[in-house]
Amino acid sequence: MGVARQTVYTWKALLDEGGIDALRAVPGRGRPAKLEPEQLAELRGALLQSLTAHGFGTELWTLKRVGSLIKRTYGVEFSQTQIWRILGALGFSAQKPDRRAIERDEDAVRHWKRHTWPALKKKPNVTAD
Structure with a gap:
């Protein structure tokens, strides 16, 4: 029923004392x-x-x-x-938003990863002793 056990006992006592009409006369509970x-x-x-x-x-x-x-x-x-x-x-x-932008251009990303990124990576310093 989705109510506390004590509420059911209260309803049962009302039913026992005044019948179904006593239950119908109970005002709604809780904040409006x-x-x-x-x-x-x-x-x-x-x-x-x-x-x-x-x-x-x-x-x-x-x-x-x-x-x-x-x-x-x-x-x-x-x-x-x-x-x-x-x-x-x-x-x-609750929905988890997609991490990727809708406007994402997969071809441009692939090109950047293959060509631009390797050129930007630091080259190891090789010094002759």
């Missing part, structure tokens, strides 16, 4: 959500857009950037742990 479901749906759409569309310089979402977007858009501030939970609830998971 700071973002409405519609806002979460908007946030998901925003996260699927390009970061440059939101004023960031690179195409890499971080928890800090997501938090900045949420604060700018909805005026609500979350801890990074809570941002992580929100992203998980929206279906996002």
Whole structure:
């Protein structure tokens, strides 16, 4: 059920005392959500857009950037742990960025490694005694 054992005991006691109607009368517990479901749906759409569309310089979402977007858009501030939970609830998971640039030219890299790099390497000092 995803709740603490004590909560189940409380529910059982309510059921035993007042039946199913007593359980239905229990108010919702916990702090109210700071973002409405519609806002979460908007946030998901925003996260699927390009970061440059939101004023960031690179195409890499971080928890800090997501938090900045949420604060700018909805005026609500979350801890990074809570941002992580929100992203998980929206279906996002951690992704490791590719280390190589998209614009990388493999032929130019190969040419540089074969021709330019060997010329730049230090030559051993050979001194005659």
